[in-house]
Amino acid sequence: MRIAFFLTSNGSGEEAPHVSAVTTEIVERLRSMGALVDLLVPETRAWDLANIRPEYDLYVLKSKTPLTMSLAGALTMAGAVIVNGYRATVLTKDKVASTAVLAAAGVPVPPSWTTGRPDLLSRLVNGAPVWIKPSGGSRGRGVFCVRTAGEMRAVEAQSDPWGLPLPLFAQQGVETSGKDLKVYVVGEKMWAITRPWPAVTMEDKLGRPAEIPPSVRETARACGRALGLELYGVDFLLSGDQSWVVDVNALPGFKGPVEAPAAIAHYLHQRAQGLYRSTGKVRRQLSEASR
Amino acid sequence: MKIAFLMERGNPPRLNPIMAETFARLGTRGAAVKVIFAEEVLLRLDEFTVADDLYLLKSDSEMSLSLANALETMGGRVMNSVNACMLAKDKVMAAVTMARAGIPGPHSIAASAPAFLSEEVKAGPLIFKPHRGYHGVGIAVADSVATLPEAEAYPGISFAQKYFADARRDLKICAIGDEIFGIRKEFTPDSYLKAGVPERLSPEVEDIARRCGEAFGLELYGLDIAETETGPRIIDVNYFPGYRGVPDAARRLADFIMKSART
Secondary structure, X not given: OEEEEEOOEOOOOOOXXXXXXXXXXXXXXXXXXXXXXXXXOHHHOOXXXXXXXXXXXXXXXXXXXXXXXXXXXXXXXXXXXEEOOHHHHXXXXXXXXXXXXXXXXXXXXXXXXXXXXXXXXXXXXXXXXXXXXXXXOOOOOOOEEEOOHHHHHOOOOEEOOOOOEEOEEEEEOOOOOOEEEEEEEEOOEEXXXXXXXXXXXXXXXXXXXXXXXXXXXXXXXXXXXXXXXXXXXXXXXXXXXXXXXXXXXXXXXXXXOOOHHHHHHHHHHHHHOOOOXXXXXXXXXXXXXXX | OEEEEEEOOOOOOOXXXXXXXXXXXXXHOOOEEEEEEHHHOOEEHXXXXXXXXXXXXXXXXXXXXXXXXXXXXOOOOEXXXXXXXXXXXXXXXXXXXXXXXXXXXXXXXXXXXXXXXHHHHHOOOEEEEOOOOOOOOOOEEEOOHHHOOOHHHOOOOEEEEEOOOOOEEEEEEEEEOOEEEEEEOOOOOOHHHOOOEEEOOOHHHHHHHXXXXXXXXXXXXXXEEXXXXXXXXXEEEXXXXXXXXXXXXXXXXXXXXXXXXXX
16 A cells, blocks of 8 residues: 655755654554555656656645645546545635635634725724635735724735736634634544634644534534545634634644544545545546546 | 626726627526626625526636635536636646647646756756746746746746747637637737637647547637647647637527526
8 A cells, every 4th residue: 555645845955844743643653554655745856747647545635835736636637546635625725715615504604705806895894803814825824913994905905926816815803712622523533622812832732632512513524524625624713602613724733632643544544445435525536527 | 597707807997799799698598697707896705605507707817716616516507617627727737637638738847946847948948837827927938947937936836838939829729619619819918809810620620629628628618729840739728718709709609608507
């Protein structure tokens, strides 16, 4: 059994991948189960696009850089098994699309908007904070909070390096009890940690194990089903009896729950053998069309 | 029958007369046509629902593709399919799609920076394109290691194709379902506004075009062709082009959309 992890570079300029402690444990466990595991950084070589074909039984889509995503899409088309799936990962990364899909699936998300025109955002200012997030962003990069009309006027239209437009994404802030709940899901298993919000120190970020209320458990599952995810995290903000989903991540760091690496290794080992074939409508493979 | 078009507003704002006539013809045939300029409105996402029977994705913007993806995932019908549009939009995936289907295209390479293509450029000129670009932005030709673009020019992905410097590159193909049309039109910064001259396609080119549409799963599409010494090569694949220069384009589009909406 051959398994490849797509990882980001560790930034040293060398070809070495960034491997977190959680990933290290997953890889060690897979190797002890007899799998051959390679850690790939797609950025370290040129790819001849006439010769893209699956060379592993399973690819693990941990990195989500542009090059990795395009290769994952191409490999999927060529029949590769990828966890999480390409379409599910694209949808989850895309806040504009995923927010609409989650809300339509009955997941409680704060009021959210998209536009290409920052001037239209002014009507969202009503004393409550509004979060402005880049649509395809991750790890809080480029996220900021706007409270006043003056601050909102300073929000600029987004575009790519060639001036092609990118969407603005705005989400109304919700009142919280000062804690968030990060739920991690691996197939049928689920854990949660609670953290002060916003998390500042490393200790904050690790959080403490927490009970998962039944309604939160159900909502986390609904997120995975709606987006077609297998290994994912859902960030909740709790406000009294109400819980809001403020972020969903495909293959997050899984920092916190000590049982997660073993469960992920087991899940990937099964998946590499062709078990748990995805069935949901988003999980369908990106495929060469056949009419 | 409710039909919605996801469109982008040009700069300056304009509406392709073929699209205007297509809307009118759809209206005459009893369809309620709605046009969504997604970038121009404040769209409430948590209340966004499938409200129309068919959505036509006639915009290259990331926002329109995101909304099309949401609509299709929520059970809506989108034409071209989101799968097909994703394959055409991403030039890395498009190159792999063509290679796997045996469709003649330029040799294509992807890397994280132009410097990885030093050996390739020694073998002949390369054309660099933003991997999700459109409207002809960000294109650069390199014919030596010294003329390779800077790393900052293409953040994330450097996508390059072998450049056919001596090839004729003014042949476009537009397809509406099974109907395939050839158009001669020289590329200029404003050529997308111009009509071009209809041209009868050779059976070979028509066959390649048809197979390309099938490989991507596209129904409404445009192809750019380079006519090289070793035969025609497809150098670009677009979903829902402008159809300028296609005879009776609006009538054909309205017919095809109406027929598709009813099945």
